[in-house]
Amino acid sequence: MSHSKEIMVKMYTTMNRIRMFESMLQEYFAAGKIPGFVHLYLGEEAVAVGACSCLTDRDSITSTHRGHGHLIAKGGDLKLMMAEIFGKSTGYCKGKGGSMHIADFDLGILGANGIVGGGGPLATGAALAAKYKKTDDVTICFFGDGASNQGTTQESLNMASAWKLPVVFVNENNGYGISCPQCKSMAVTDIADRAAAYDMPGVVVDGNDVLAVHEAVGEAVKRARRGEGPTLVECKTYRWRGHFEGDACTYRCTEELNEWMAKDPIPRFEEKLVESGLATAEELEGVKAAVKKELDAALEFAQSSPLPELSALLDDVYA
Amino acid sequence: MxxxxxxxxxxxxxxxxxxxxxxxxxxxxxxxxxxxxxxxxxxxxxxxxxxxxxxxxxxxxxxxxxxxxxxxxxxxxxxxxxxxxxxxxxxxxxxxxxxxxxxxxxxxxxxxxxxxxxxxxxxxxxxxxxxxxxxxxxxxxxxxxxxxxxxxxxxxxxxxxxxxxxxxxxxxxxxxxxxxxxxPEESYAIELGKADIKREGTDVTVVATSRMVHSALEAAEILAKDGISLEVVDPRCLLPLDTGTILDSVRKTHALVIAHEAVGFAGPGAEIAAQVAEKAFDYLDAPITRVAAPFCPVPFSPPLEQAFIPGAGDIVKAVRALR
The missing domain is CATH 3.40.50.970 (Thiamin diphosphate (ThDP)-binding fold, Pyr/PP domains)
Structure with a gap:
């Protein structure tokens, strides 16, 4: 644990921001307050936080349909996110995008994405732009185990490696592509093995250990900044909820879920922080209380914000 | 130049x-x-x-x-x-x-x-x-x-x-x-979404795109000999579509033939025809006609391929059929 207290507590705070944000969405979705559908990130917080804590505001990410965690970890504004998910005009996208299409270009968030495997080529392009402009900016492409089987992902890995582009492919392997378990959809056990096909490093980490993710992605980011090309980091994790809220999850058993919930990344990190003396239990309680307040404010903002005017329907189709 | x-x-x-x-x-x-x-x-x-x-x-x-x-x-x-x-x-x-x-x-x-x-x-x-x-x-x-x-x-x-x-x-x-x-040698920009009238005429509007613009101009030459005057409108851009120029031309000629190399069914001409039918129906003296490729994949063998590609002759035929 070589990091400063400030960085560690910030990571802990962000994990809690994601956890509480998603829990709040779970509650309000069940109550019928949120239109459309949502894919929650509960249980996977260590991946987004471990990875994004290696980046600066100048670096970029591409995200997925399960993107709230990535956006929060990259600095996304909770009020604007919450309002967007509630379909309000004050949201990040003025209510035009919703849960799967939130972006903040100023923070390098190039968008969540409704298409599985849609982000790979975009991340490759963002990394190409960084190289073209001769900056040392890095792009992280988050993608799931399902997306790892898409041609777009494999094509992106190939071109990024051939061109030594500054991109890090962070695979969130939560074991299921919707209902289909990994063993049915691919022959490999470790998605990171596929890196060898593109002559790039492939690393497997415990995706429920925020520090392990941070270390692995940190190395990959450094390598990318040095101009040595991409890395594939596979983070083994699990989603606590179904693919979407309302998914009955008949395809997996309670024992499996319980096993993973016992590996909850937040208490694990909490223990480390307290044991190492970087923070006291009271301090961490304080963090949670502050996050709770922040989320209450975000919810209040979202709920009290107006729905979009119908006159906005045709705005922003073109620049 | x-x-x-x-x-x-x-x-x-x-x-x-x-x-x-x-x-x-x-x-x-x-x-x-x-x-x-x-x-x-x-x-x-x-x-x-x-x-x-x-x-x-x-x-x-x-x-x-x-x-x-x-x-x-x-x-x-x-x-x-x-x-x-x-x-x-x-x-x-x-x-x-x-x-x-x-x-x-x-x-x-x-x-x-x-x-x-x-x-x-x-x-x-x-x-x-x-x-x-x-x-x-x-x-x-x-x-x-x-x-x-x-x-x-x-x-x-x-x-x-x-x-x-x-x-x-x-x-x-x-x-x-x-x-x-x-x-021209120098750099110049043509606004996207602005049609161009490639040949002015009075009797029939032919809205043609891409290579079919050249076929339409050829057809215009042929028909001119019979005293039929074609106005050839090239939208140049299909999105945005300069419906204004197309409608103005149809209001003048009262007849419309649409020519493109894409397959006719649900092709670009379908949208152009719909726009004119919705906005200038009263100006039309004849049904709107489309000259387009038939509904099949592009064939390989030269005679079949030639039969697939619409050309000036098809436009001439379509215009004559209007009258």
Missing amino acids: AKKTYLQALNEALAQEMEKDQSVFILGEDVGQFGGCFGVTQGLFDRFGEGRVMDTPITESVIVGAAAGAAASGLRPVAELMFVDFIGVALDQLFNQAAKMRYMFGGKAKVPMVLRMPQGAGIGAAAQHSQSLEAWFMHIPGLKVAIPSTPYDAKGMLISAIRDDNPVVFLEHKLLYGVEGDV
């Missing part, structure tokens, strides 16, 4: 914009030293270097998607697919990503990319290398669709497309690459 081919005009547009703006670069299959499948990027690799004229792997999804990602990150990529038919493997990156970013992100994204794609039949390339797919792209809000017919338009429209802050699908007809016309 110098005579140049359609291909030279495109090449000149690329060179001039690259000279002017460091953020413009080219990516695609064999666009580098090889000069592009049809030669459009010839000489640009030597002039601007591999840093700005990039040979990609055969990976259409990433060509289109990386262009979109780079455009969203502040550059102005010009991507080339060898044949429009290859868009099939890359369509998601165009219509779900590039075209929608601006709207779904609430107006914050800009995606200033151009996707150049040769299309059309006539070189014996058969079903997977000969289609005219403009109608697909016209159906997607967020895209612009340019389809120039002359060297002059090709240069000015490509310059506009590169400067445009939206994703522009730029459709070039393979058989037009060798067509010559007057093209």
